[in-house]
Each structure stands twice: as structure tokens, then as C-alpha cells.
Amino acid sequence: MIRVENVNYSYGYTDEEGKPHESVALKNVSFHIKKGEFVGVLGSNGSGKSTLSRLLNALIFPNEGRVLVNGMDTRESESWFDIRSTCGLVFQNPDNQIIASTVWEDVAEGPQNLGVPRDEMIVRIKDSLKKVSMEKFSEGEYRDTSPLFLSGGQKQRLAIAGVLAMNPECIIFDEPTSMLDPKGRKEVLSTIRELNHKYNITIIYITHFPEEVLDADKILVFNKGNLISEGEPKGIFSDEEMLKNCGLRQPFEYELKGFLEKEGVELP
Numbered sequence: 001m002i003r004v005e006n007v008n009y010s011y012g013y014t015d016e017e018g019k020p021h022e023s024v025a026l027k028n029v030s031f032h033i034k035k036g037e038f039v040g041v042l043g044s045n046g047s048g049k050s051t052l053s054r055l056l057n058a059l060i061f062p063n064e065g066r067v068l069v070n071g072m073d074t075r076e077s078e079s080w081f082d083i084r085s086t087c088g089l090v091f092q093n094p095d096n097q098i099i100a101s102t103v104w105e106d107v108a109e110g111p112q113n114l115g116v117p118r119d120e121m122i123v124r125i126k127d128s129l130k131k132v133s134m135e136k137f138s139e140g141e142y143r144d145t146s147p148l149f150l151s152g153g154q155k156q157r158l159a160i161a162g163v164l165a166m167n168p169e170c171i172i173f174d175e176p177t178s179m180l181d182p183k184g185r186k187e188v189l190s191t192i193r194e195l196n197h198k199y200n201i202t203i204i205y206i207t208h209f210p211e212e213v214l215d216a217d218k219i220l221v222f223n224k225g226n227l228i229s230e231g232e233p234k235g236i237f238s239d240e241e242m243l244k245n246c247g248l249r250q251p252f253e254y255e256l257k258g259f260l261e262k263e264g265v266e267l268p
């Protein structure tokens with residue numbers, strides 16, 4: 001459903017003295033993602049992950065190469081509406097994503113902008129809040145709850161409900177748990193897994209915590225704008241050297257396994 005072909009991307013900017021500079025964010029990146037896959041995107045700070053998420057959502061465009069979403073080239077402006085409703089985007093900071101003063105209105109924002117008829121909108125809002133286990137907020141007085149009273153995990157799930165109300169096929173999560181406490185992190189992760197398993201929504205999950213993507217279908221590892229490695233979690237996480245070179249840790253169980261094997265312990 002998503003094809004990235006030989007993509008290069010650089011940011012142009014000028015410094016205080018007005019001198020132009022170029023910061024290369026992605027270098028000759030190619031991969032594809034199938035419908036229904038859960039893809040983990042790993043990389044340390046500055047490796048190009050957020051740039052990638054904006055390219056997939058047609059917010060920015062490749063300098064070279066192309067990005068196709070369901071066959072639509074992101075550079076063609078007549079496809080932007082379709083691309084952005086096919087691929088939703090959830091960011092790091094839940095507070096920056098809340099736009100309305102009540103939970104109900106916040107989820108309504110997206111479908112309202114899409115011009116969804118009122119009756120269908122009500123169904124979509126209820127359904128979306130249910131999918132993130134916040135159905136309580138679609139009934140009676142709870143509909144008027146201010147998002148300010150929600151926990152971090154609830155705010156992030158509200159942001160997800162807002163994206164779901166636009167009926168996306170795919171959701172890109174850009175480090176969605178990095179500002180949450182352990183409880184909120186767990187809630188959000190299990191919600192995202194359920195969206196994939198139960199509703200077959202394609203998930204692109206960006207993180208620098210390998211533990212969060214242990215059970216992904218596929219992992220992409222980025223370092224300094226290069227796609228370094230691509231494959232199933234088992235192969236990726238067994239490669240201690242590669243992860244270290246990319247500034248990443250092995251997940252604990254892989255680290256332990258490596259340690260025990262070095263000590264001559266045979267593992268099943």
C-alpha cells in the first residue's frame with residue numbers, strides 16, 4: 001500500500017548571517033509496506049524518522065525519488081486529500097494534538113472537515129472512541145469532558161480516535177509514547193496493537209525503544225538518513241553490532257540471550 005522509491009530529502013535553511021545551508025535528512029531510501037502490516041521504524045535522534053513520516057503523509061515531498069500511497073504519487077496535489085485521509089498521523093505530544101474544548105468535539109473535528117453527514121459522524125465518533133477503549137466519553141455528560149482532565153495516555157488515545165474518525169487504512173505513529181508515564185505507554189501500545197490485529201489497520205510505528213516493536217511484522221532501522229537494515233524482528237534484534245553502530249540498544253531478552261550464549265549456556 002506504500003512504496004518509497006529512491007527517496008532523497010534535504011532541508012534548506014539560512015543561518016543568522018543569511019548563508020544558505022542544506023541538511024540532508026534521507027538518502028536514497030527505498031522500501032514498501034503491505035496492507036495490514038505492523039512496521040516498526042527504529043532510529044536514534046536525527047536519523048530521519050520524522051522526516052519520513054511527513055513524506056508518507058504528503059506534508060513534504062522528496063527532492064528525488066517518489067512516494068506512492070495506494071498508487072497515488074504524493075507530489076500530485078489532486079491526491080493530497082485522499083492520501084491524508086488514507087494515512088493518518090499521530091505525533092509525540094498529546095497536548096499539541098487536542099484542538100477542541102470537549103472530548104466529543106475533538107473527535108468530531110476530522111470528519112467535520114471531511115464533510116461527513118451528521119448521522120454518520122455520530123456513528124464514527126462513537127465507534128472511534130470505542131476502538132480506543134474510551135466509549136465512556138461518548139455517552140451523556142461525559143461527552144462534554146474537557147480533554148484537560150484526561151491523563152496522558154487518555155489524551156493520546158483521544159488523538160488516535162480523532163484520526164480513526166477519518167476512516168484511515170494506515171496510521172503513522174511518531175514516537176507516540178515518549179511523553180507518557182509507564183501506565184499511559186502501556187495503554188497506548190495495547191490500543192495500537194488492537195487496531196492492527198482486530199481492525200487490520202496498517203501501522204507504521206516510529207520509536208527509539210526496540211522493546212516497543214518486538215512483535216512487529218517488519219522492522220526498518222535508520223541511521224543518519226540511511227535505511228541500514230530491514231527484516232523480521234528476530235534477525236534485526238540479534239544483530240548487536242548493527243544496532244550499536246546505529247546508536248540503538250538490543251531489547252533486554254536479546255541482550256540476555258547473547259550474554260548467556262557467550263557464557264556457554266545452551267538455550268532452546
Ligand code: ADP
Pocket residue numbers: 011012013023024025043044045046047048049050051052
Ligand atoms: P528523527 O525524527 O529521527 O529525530 P528528523 O527527521 O527530525 O529525525 O531529522 C533528520 C535530520 O534533518 C536531522 O539532521 C535534523 O537536524 C534535520 N532537520 C529536521 N527538521 C529540520 C528543519 N526543519 N530544518 C533543518 N533541518 C532539519
Ligand code: MG
Pocket residue numbers: 049050051174
Ligand atoms: Mg522525530
